[in-house]
Amino acid sequence: MRVLLLSAYDAESHKRWRRGLVAAFPGWEWTVLTLPARYFSWRVRGNSLSWAMGPERATLEQSYDLVIATSMTDLSALRGLVPALAALPTLVYFHENQFAYPKTGLAHQSVEPQILNLYTALCGDRVVFNSEFNRRTFLEGAATLLNKLPDCVPPQVMEHVATRSLVMPVPLEQELFNFAYGSGGKPDYFTISWAARWEYDKGADRLLSILESLETAGVDYRLNLLGQSFRKVPSELIEIQDRFAHRLLQVGFVESLEEYRKILAVSDVFLSTAYHEFQGLAVMEATALGAIPLVPHTMAYPEIYPASCLYESAAGAVQRMLALQSIKQRGGTLEPVPMAHYGWDNWREPYENAIRAACGL
The missing domain is CATH 3.40.50.2000 (Glycogen Phosphorylase B;)
Structure with a gap:
């Protein structure tokens, strides 16, 4: 053909x-x-x-x-x-x-x-x-x-x-399901990754609110703030880099696909704060690599993820992360969401x- x-x-x-x-x-x-x-x-x-x-x-x-x-x-x-x-x-x-x-x-x-x-x-x-x-x-x-x-x-x-x-x-590319990120497993601290275009529709204001609540709750976490930036960066993302510098691991666009996937593979949670998403490949990729997706309960997300991965408000997202962190602290396993069917x-x-x-x- x-x-x-x-x-x-x-x-x-x-x-x-x-x-x-x-x-x-x-x-x-x-x-x-x-x-x-x-x-x-x-x-x-x-x-x-x-x-x-x-x-x-x-x-x-x-x-x-x-x-x-x-x-x-x-x-x-x-x-x-x-x-x-x-x-x-x-x-x-x-x-x-x-x-x-x-x-x-x-x-x-x-x-x-x-x-x-x-x-x-x-x-x-x-x-x-x-x-x-x-x-x-x-x-x-x-x-x-x-x-x-x-x-x-x-x-x-x-x-x-x-x-x-x-x-x-x-x-999704088949190699995601056989990705090897190296030895040693995930780090002891609770790791959150956020990756999106640094534009108005990806919910930087919602991300800032969630991080503020995590600080108030005394959560010990680290954050990968990933994605491609353009001429106009949402002010909240600039504020996050300033106020939460002590929490940040990797910031910005990761050129190497292998390195990017390694970051996702050792993350405990992949957080989406998007205000519009028609599928959300970044979340699907991170989920396939073993991160727990935490996404809004609207748009395309309910078609893809179980109810336990959906949140209705910033407070709901924080509650879910507190629960996941508690499981990790007790030595429990954060069960991945199956994605091979994609x-x-x-x-x-x-x-x-x-x-x-x-x-x-």
Whole structure:
């Protein structure tokens, strides 16, 4: 099978998904086009122009059996600009959708990224979401938007997408389940890891509140404050580095994947404070490596983790960590959450079935 794979905003989770997908089907002929994950507004609106009128056009006009595109791809415009793509079967993969992001407080919120998401979904013979939360919020959000439009909105637009949609996560790399982090086991102190993009939607304010409560409770812990930072860093993360310097082990982005995984593997708890998460690969990775996930009780998390790993408030998160620390202090074992069913070995066949269904096979 000859497959054209388009990742128009190639963020880290998108890279992991496409690399895993290509590796899962080595007998197929893959052509991959990507664009860097920066300048969001321009990228999501301009990727069709960049590719169709750039040096990639010759690649787009080659012969393929299928197009697989991420939801960031402006697929309807790209098909118009490159007619050779118009009749090809298409599978669209949604890592996220533009209807479920928390508001930033900016005065103007453009609906254009939402419209582009909808148009790309309508181009898909199969539309795959990485979680049911992602699927549901997309369908509900797009329906709400269409209901606000003044006229000429065709009926059953969302039914067209819904009947072609299914849920398949970004699978985990199989090597995670055999990762060896060295001898000696986990350290004696209680270790918490937090890893996310250092941006507004990852809940730095919630993290600060939890750390303050841990201090008040007299918990002896250490913290890995991990993730990629950008030009504008949430003030709470700067405050945490100042006020809790005595608790910090590793701070910032870890370049080495092996070293990053070693940090997670010796962590007792992996804490998420996110305000939006469509799947949460970082939490899944840490859980596969043996850390206990502690995550909000909303978004995609209840689909993945047992109730014992979910919290409803900062106080609830602290209570759970106190309980886990007590178990460790008494010499007990913190039972890991099984994650092997999210490995690529278990998802290769469902992916192949969805791809062949998109092709009408």
